[in-house]
Amino acid sequence: MFLRIDRLQVQMPVPKDPDPNAAAAVQELLGGRFGEMSTLMNYMYQSFNFRGRDKLRPYYALIANIATEELGHIELVAASINSLLNGVASEGDPASGVASFKKAFKDARISHHHITFPHGTMVANSLGQPWRGDYVFNSGNLILDLLHNFFLENGARTHKLRVYEMTDNPAARQMLGYLFVRGGVHAHAYALALEKLTGVEMKKMLPIPKIENVQLPESRPFEESGLHRKLYRFSPEDYREVASIWNGMALDGSGPLEVVDGPPEGGELVQLDDISDAFVPEYHPQEIYEMAQKLYQKAKG
Numbered sequence: 001m002f003l004r005i006d007r008l009q010v011q012m013p014v015p016k017d018p019d020p021n022a023a024a025a026v027q028e029l030l031g032g033r034f035g036e037m038s039t040l041m042n043y044m045y046q047s048f049n050f051r052g053r054d055k056l057r058p059y060y061a062l063i064a065n066i067a068t069e070e071l072g073h074i075e076l077v078a079a080s081i082n083s084l085l086n087g088v089a090s091e092g093d094p095a096s097g098v099a100s101f102k103k104a105f106k107d108a109r110i111s112h113h114h115i116t117f118p119h120g121t122m123v124a125n126s127l128g129q130p131w132r133g134d135y136v137f138n139s140g141n142l143i144l145d146l147l148h149n150f151f152l153e154n155g156a157r158t159h160k161l162r163v164y165e166m167t168d169n170p171a172a173r174q175m176l177g178y179l180f181v182r183g184g185v186h187a188h189a190y191a192l193a194l195e196k197l198t199g200v201e202m203k204k205m206l207p208i209p210k211i212e213n214v215q216l217p218e219s220r221p222f223e224e225s226g227l228h229r230k231l232y233r234f235s236p237e238d239y240r241e242v243a244s245i246w247n248g249m250a251l252d253g254s255g256p257l258e259v260v261d262g263p264p265e266g267g268e269l270v271q272l273d274d275i276s277d278a279f280v281p282e283y284h285p286q287e288i289y290e291m292a293q294k295l296y297q298k299a300k301g
């Protein structure tokens with residue numbers, strides 16, 4: 001089962017103006033073949049279907065625990081997309097609203113962001129094509145599944161680097177800077193799991209592509225704070241066995257790998273403007289806000 005914390009894994013900036021084409025590019029990292037939906041669902045279903053769980057506990061714990069972090073990654077990439085689509089509030093005046101609305105979204109690469117979704121994230125790739133269940137690979141052969149996960153993390157990193165080159169919007173770059181480091185941890189963790197099973201030093205291949213995270217200005221602060229050495233244990237009590245895989249030295253020799261009990265401190269959820277011209281949340285949002293405020297005050301007691 002899952003607990004939920006109403007925070008993002010990292011603090012995110014919210015730009016003043018919408019950047020819908022950057023949002024479209026970032027969709028690939030959410031619902032593309034190598035997006036966060038794929039890492040989440042691959043590790044999730046591999047953990048559901050795991051055979052010999054008790055005998056192979058550290059490997060099960062690693063996959064199950066990383067799956068939980070990936071839940072927070074879809075949340076973070078969604079927050080990035082939503083931030084890039086934020087900022088056309090018109091205070092309920094459709095006459096003035098239509099002009100700014102049209103200006104911002106008329107030539108948007110994905111029209112479904114603005115027509116079928118509330119200027120919000122879709123479970124789809126950068127072409128608006130839906131994420132698919134057959135992106136999940138789960139053979140049941142532990143070595144093959146771990147090898148696939150190593151490949152998936154590095155494919156994801158390649159696509160992230162390309163999206164990084166497509167936009168310098170801070171709402172995309174902050175998310176990317178953080179996820180280059182976290183994805184690096186996951187690729188390294190799967191490499192260590194394979195090394196413990198087979199003796200093959202997969203970690204020597206990293207990073208793929210051969211661009212170090214410290215070379216990227218948005219990743220450097222996270223690397224310098226040692227985030228690349230930390231595997232978070234996303235459970236109050238469980239998955240402690242990951243420590244038998246996640247140990248030894250960091251790839252850059254900066255210090256020992258460590259398992260951190262509990263999630264990162266993270267940052268606040270992104271606050272998104274209402275869009276009266278799109279009837280989101282309604283044509284006259286003020287009425288709904290007043291009702292919600294009354295309920296909120298009541299609940300607080």
Ligand code: MN3
Nearest residue numbers: 036039070073
């Ligand atoms: Mn991820």
